[in-house]
Amino acid sequence: MPLPPPAQPGQSFVEIDTPALILDLDAFERNLVTMAAYTQGHGVRLRPHAKTHKSPEIALRQIAHGAVGQCVQKVSEAEILVExxxxxxxxxxxxxxxxKLDRLAKLARQARIGLCVDHLDGIREAAEAAARHDVVLDVLVEIDVGxxxxxxxPGETAVRLAEAVARSNTLRFGGLQAYHGTAQHMRSIDERREAIERAALGTRNTVERLHQAGLACAVVGGAGTGTFEIESQSGIWNEIQAGSYIFMDADYARNRQADGTPFRTFEHALFILTAVMSKPVPDRAVVDAGHKTASVDSGMPMPFRREGVIYTKPSDEHGVLTGDPIALPHRGDRLLLIPGHCxxxxxxxxWYVGVRGLHTPDAHVESLWPIAARGALT
Amino acid sequence: MPLPPPAQPGQSFVEIDTPALILDLDAFERNLVTMAAYTQGHGVRLRPHAKTHKSPEIALRQIAHGAVGQCVQKVSEAEILVExxxxxxxxxxxxxxxxKLDRLAKLARQARIGLCVDHLDGIREAAEAAARHDVVLDVLVEIDVGxxxxxxxPGETAVRLAEAVARSNTLRFGGLQAYHGTAQHMRSIDERREAIERAALGTRNTVERLHQAGLACAVVGGAGTGTFEIESQSGIWNEIQAGSYIFMDADYARNRQADGTPFRTFEHALFILTAVMSKPVPDRAVVDAGHKTASVDSGMPMPFRREGVIYTKPSDEHGVLTGDPIALPHRGDRLLLIPGHCxxxxxxxxWYVGVRGLHTPDAHVESLWPIAARGALT
Incomplete structure (x- = not known):
């Protein structure tokens, strides 16, 4: 039995139950356009990461804006997207x-399916699964770029794996997976640039060695929301796998642009709507969003447009707001939080509660999209 | 469309897909018995917290062992338990x-339903909702005991709220909610005892003032897995709300008993089964359990019976095992993690994948229980 959603299309913003995950449709659509324009303008493909959104509704909108497909991390996510x-x-x-590889190979009867490998056993297992299901799987060799x-x-080990892929009848060597995860959240543009330039050295070297071995590298994939401009301009990467750009979160907002100001290529489009359920003393308001509503692995969620108010001390179902007592909301008040990590x-x-006109008096629920791959772990 | 479970009853342990949440049924049942015996032996009622397990299957087993009912934090959790x-x-x-109060009042037609208050407006709202649905709600006044x-x-403010509850025709004053959350995870028994003894002062004082005001305190509720022995022996608390005792997690295992050894009144009964999907270098194994599989808000999950192996650097879908290279598992190997915070x-x-004979060669899947209130946020 699925849980009832916290709102219905057509309701006004104030009717949404709390806590709820709010998608600002206007900001989300502008983020889609911004990234599509950037990647098209720089001659790179966009394959956004669905691990961020877990929603075919959002995937299809990204594809309608020119994305070549989707990335996922799990076979079960792939199943839900293909469905x-x-x-x-x-x-x-x-x-x-x-x-797992049998499930993936089955999917390749309905869609173009790729995966990454970093071991000969993985290549053998994937080839056998593809053979069992009479399909061909695309394979990228993953290199550790930092x-x-x-x-x-990077280098010879990767070439040997690529050659093993190319020798298989049921695998198609697609190129390289060269994603630098830790670079995404380095705060200064100089740190991020240096990390990606170092990643580029090994990646370029591997592409050249593959070329010498007679293997064309159709795809050089990687990049995230924190570094995609650097990879896009590198002349090496040609497929950008950013995910968070559609939402932006508090952690990415701590990244700095070249002029030292916060990263703001994209707008905050994802929020948690929460309500104050208790205000026992004037300098503490307790809201109904804790660990089970907002992940804190990359820092606390941040109150949106509530100057002087700090979200702190989350427990499983509670969050405590402190700070300037004059700014603290009252019992029954609602506020938006920017997720720490989207x-x-x-x-x-x-559910995504899609709101049109958020932050305006006309704010209302326009759409309700299931987070279909929520909990898709296998 | 619900996601397929990672296993089916009757399968052997090695057939379980990864990652999966494993319930060691033998240890779980022993934990049920241990807590039931302790509370009954000390003349206190047990009302375990369902925020921990979110499962009617488990709730009913606790009640079969003598628990008087269940605690929850959310109306939606109450709905699922009553159903x-x-x-x-x-x-x-x-x-x-x-x-929310209308939903709660509706439930009171099917079950005995209580809630906590800490504000006159909350009392008024609850009374009005109960009147709308022609039911009576039990009400505990919550005091901050630390x-x-x-x-x-504690003290006069609480008495005034209790009097307001008692004046209502649709509310029944039940007593006090006196839970000390932060005391649960104080590491030494001396710290925990001191915190609960301080909490007892205010609680006892409030009970006495209520008595003087002619209000009987049928319930003095509180306590968790970290301190329940102290409240049970206090002569003040009479209803124990512990939740984690059925599972134990790595964080509770860091609590110390009187002799300085780790807290081991209960056994670890909850695990994450994870598999190594990549071992690119001899001193790093990457498993398929990250932030979306194991919460890290109270510290990392801990490899079970893998001396010298440390789980570290989780990302959304990955965890990195480091430590002694000789002890590190290989690609394709499986291991159990004790959750950092259950x-x-x-x-x-x-799903709970209930395993009989875990840690034995005969380990097999006996039950598959839905985590029915998973995601019940409102």
Whole structure:
């Protein structure tokens, strides 16, 4: 039995139950346009990451704006996107074991499906699964360009894996996965540029060695919302995998642009609507959004347009607002929080409450989109 | 469309897909018995907190072991428990606004329903909702005994609220909610004892003033898994609201007993089963459980019985294992993690995979219980 949504289309903003995940449709649509224009203007493809939104509704809107497909991290996310009408999905991640690879190979009967590898066993397993289901899977060799997570070292090791892929009848060597995760949240543009320039050295070297080995690198994928401009201008990466740009969160807002001001290429389009359920003393207001409503792994959610008010001390179902007592809201008041980290926050909710005219007197619920891949872990 | 579960009853342990939330049924049942015996032996009632498990299946098992009902934090959790057959539910939290209170009052036609108040407006709203639905709601006045979250100060303020409750025709004054959240995770028994002894002073004083005002305090509720022995022995609290005891998590395991050894009244019964999807270098194994599988708000999940292996650097869908290279698992290997914090971790999953004989060669899936109130936020 699915949980009832906190609102219905047509309701006014004040009728939305709390807590709720609010999508500012106007800001979201402007973010879609901004990223589409940027990537098209720089001659790179956009394959946005669905791990951020987990929603076929949003995926199809990104594709309508020119995106070539979607990235996911999990086979179950790919299944939900394909069922929702997405025809080109890359699992930008390693997939281990026959059970998961069988599910992925089955999907390749309905859509173009790719995955990443960083081990000969992974190549063998993927090739066998593709053979069992009589399909061909696209394969990117993942290289570690500085994030120290998955991926082999750039250079010869990667070339050997690519050659193993190319030898398979059921795999198609697609190119390289070269994503630098930790660079996304380096605060200054200089740090981010230096990290991506270092990543570019190894990536370029690997592309050249692949070329010498007779292997064309159709895709060089990577980049996130924090660094996509650097990869887009590099001449090396040609497929941008940013996800958070559609929403923006408090953590990305701490990144700085070249002039030292906060990163503001994209607008905050995702919010948690929360209400004060208790105000026992004048300098403490307790809201109905805690760990189960807003992820704090990258810092606290931030009250939106509430100067002097700080969200602090979350427990599972409570958050405490402190700060300037004059600015603190009262019992029953509502306010918007900018999520600290959008991806795991989205994964706590079942519905996007799409609001048109947010921050205006005419704010109303226009759409209700299920977060269909919420909890898609396998 | 609900997501498919990661296992089916009857399967062997090795057939469970990853990541999955594993309930060790044997340890869980022993934890049920341990807490039931303790509370019954000390003449206090047990009203376990369903915010931890979010499952009518587990609630009914606690009640079968003598629990008088359940606590929840949210109206939507109460709805799901009542639908699942629980007949006595306390919202151990403030509930603000007519919309939520109407839902709660409707439930009181099917079950005994209580809630907490810490403001005259909350009392008025609850009384009006109960009148609209022709029911009586039980009401506890919440006092702040040191947690600095919700609740009025002990003493006269609480008595005035209790009198306001008692004057209402549609509310029944039930007693006091006196929960000290921050005391649960103080590491030494001396710190926890001191915190609860301070809490007891204000609570006892309030009970006495209520008595002088002619108000009997049938319920003095509170306590958690970290301090329940202290409240049970206090002679003041008579209803224990512990939740985590059924599962134990890594954070509670950091609490110390009187002799300085780790808290081990209860056994670890909840685990995340995860698999290594990448091992790009000998001293780093990457598992398929990150922020969306295991909450890190109270510290990292801990590898179970993997001496020398440390879980670190989680990202949304990845966790990195480091430590002794000889002990690190290989690509495709599986291991169990003890959640850092059980409540928000449970809330990330849709199913408990109940395993009989975990840690034995005969380990197999016996039950599959939906986490029915997962995501019940309103």
């Amino acid at each position: 929702g009408g997405v025809t080109d999905v890359l699992v930008s991640n390693e997939v281990a074991g026959a059970a 994030g120290r997570r998955c991926g082999v070292a 991806d795991p926050t989205v994964n706590l909710h079942d | 699942g057959g629980v007949t006595d539910v306390l919202v151990s939290n403030e509930v603000a606004g007519a919309a 947690g600095r979250r919700c609740g009025v100060a 409540d928000p971790t449970v809330n990330l999953h849709d």
